[in-house]
Amino acid sequence: MTVLDPDLADIHKPTARARGLLNAHYIDTEKYDEERDALFGSGWAGLAVASDVADIGDAVPLTFLDIPLLLIRGRDDGVRVFQNICRHRGMILVDQPRKIEGAIRCPYHSWCYSTQGKLVATPHVGGPGRNTHDEIDPDTLGLIEVRSHIWRDVVWINLSGTAPAFEDAMSDIITRWRDFDQPMYHGGADSRFTLSVAANWKLAVENYCESYHLPWVHPGLNSYSRLEDHYNIEQPGVFSGQGTLVYRQLKDEAGHSFEDFGGLGSKWDAGAEYLAIYPNVLLGVHRDHAFAIILQPDGPNRTEEQVHLYYATETPDDTLRRRNAAQWKEVFEEDIFVVEGMQRGRRAPGFDGGRFSPAMDGPTLCFHQWAAARLGAYRDRT
The missing domain is CATH 3.90.380.10 (Naphthalene 1,2-dioxygenase Alpha Subunit; Chain A, domain 1)
Structure with missing residues (x-):
């Protein structure tokens, strides 16, 4: 151009x-x-390596270009990247590397998320002792996932969500190193x-x-x-x-x-x-x-x-x-x-x-x- x-x-x-x-x-x-x-x-940028979360439940908080992110290996053994914030009031969820034994719990109001990012608990959201509310839809309030792909153990992310598929964007290097x-x-x-x-x-x-x-x-x-x-x-x-x-x-x-x-x-x-x-x-x-x-x-x-x-x-x-x-x-x-x-x-x-x-x-x-x-x-x- x-x-x-x-x-x-x-x-x-x-x-x-x-x-x-x-x-x-x-x-x-x-x-x-x-x-x-x-x-x-x-485009596609490198965030970390999948080996940083080698076992199920491993979670590592990362700051990438001032953006708080969470790298986690879910119960399904999939590696995902989420914005490291609760959907309620934007509180940081995980502040140091650790093993997630159950759910990811927000330390502020105890909203909880699965390791796949689904909102699974909202204690007292409808008032004392009422853990649901008709106007709070868990299906639309899961963790914000960042588009990611793993190649050569590198966790590549696309912040905009608009880049071509990784295999298309990186086809030249994938082909060049096909032997590996x-x-x-x-x-x-x-x-x-x-x-x-x-x-x-x-x-x-x-x-x-x-x-x-x-x-x-x-x-x-x-x-x-x-x-x-x-x-x-x-x-x-x-x-x-x-x-x-x-x-x-x-x-x-x-x-x-x-x-x-x-x-x-x-x-x-x-x-x-x-x-x-x-x-x-x-x-x-x-x-x-x-x-x-x-x-x-x-x-x-x-x-x-x-x-x-x-x-x-x-x-x-x-x-x-x-x-x-x-x-x-x-x-x-x-x-x-x-x-x-x-x-x-x-x-x-x-x-x-x-x-x-x-x-x-x-x-x-x-x-x-x-x-x-x-x-x-x-x-x-x-």
Whole structure:
């Protein structure tokens, strides 16, 4: 589309002349609020992982872009997302992770909901000792459900409720990684960690999806998976990232490695790919493990990165699993200083959105163009 907004128009120029999003998109609360609707609300965004509610009755309260949400595994073993409020007076229902043994009870007036979201009890709503009232219809006052879908254990949500079906919206990435459409298992407590970054969430996406920075930021990784061993991946409007042709499996002292996922094509013998699925999910796949990173924005200047690792078997070797998690944590921590440095740089009034290398920055420009198109369309509507 043609973007008429002056601060977005240059993003759609040819790569050598394109400029990125301006500083305000990284530091201003007003722009952050706009992006909540334009970049997150209208499509599919990552909220958490289904493994966060592994057992029936598990409930986890989450704040996503200032919206109180509740992730819960119901009695029917289904994982759902609800707005974490009572339909009576808007009271927060669950304030810390816990097991729901019976119903979800509001601590204010004790209205109760099933784990599937149905309103099941309204004590004294019709007066003392009268628990029903003709004008209070339980069938219309269940919890407000947020449209959700689980793929690769990520719980994706569509806040607006108007996005195309997940399978249609994400058909390109689902097809690209069809080989990995098989069971995978969260590595457990040793395979999850959180990084707090003093930077806008978009800078974490930009850094992740390109390999240009490897020689200087990840010298250890670059010693065997060199810059020239990588390739760019760009699917406009959906995802971008990078792949490597020389993935090296982690082995223990006896030469053992993790079990491979089954039936993979030869591409994955020594290959791996790392994709940013817009807006906020970063995924990686290898022959023997995978990971998901969910970026949780906390205002324009801070992001929480929730990292989860997965394997082809339910009980991989604990020692090797811990080593793998520590190795990835070290790699991701190496990125923090550049992401935070770019954030501080967005306070310089002379920065005009920057430039893009035609050879190396295609994945990053692809992300900027997606954001600009979404912002432009949103402004047209409003």
